[in-house]
Amino acid sequence: MSTAAAPGVLFSLGLTLARQEGLGVSSGVTASLSVKLALHPVLVGLCLWPVLEHQPVWLGTAVLMASLPPAANVYVLARSAKRCATLAAPDVMFGALVSAITVPLVIQFLVKALIR
DSSP: OGGGHHHHHHHHHHHHHHHOSSOOOOHHHHHHHHIIIIIHHHHHHHHHHHHHTTOHHHHHHHHHHHTSOOOHHHHHHHHHTTSSHHHHHHHHHHHHHHHHHHHHHHHHHHHHHHOO
């Protein structure tokens, strides 16, 4: 029963997104996803490189975690606070779609750069 929580949230999010009107890619969504999926992992890698240079597993883990998309909990929290849920929903949905490309690229880079 405890394994049904994540699919339940995603199903609920999908239903809510499907009911919204005008759900599309705006300049705000594009900018926030560019920062989250591209710039954030690069900055984490650059900032942690001097500290974790000799611990590639931890450095790779930090960069990989930074490259993950905005999660459904962003939308759930925005909705429960009754603030910006309509802005958070496209970020979560399009972030999941774009991360299907960016996360494997980050993993491929990490394998080539950190595992020698």
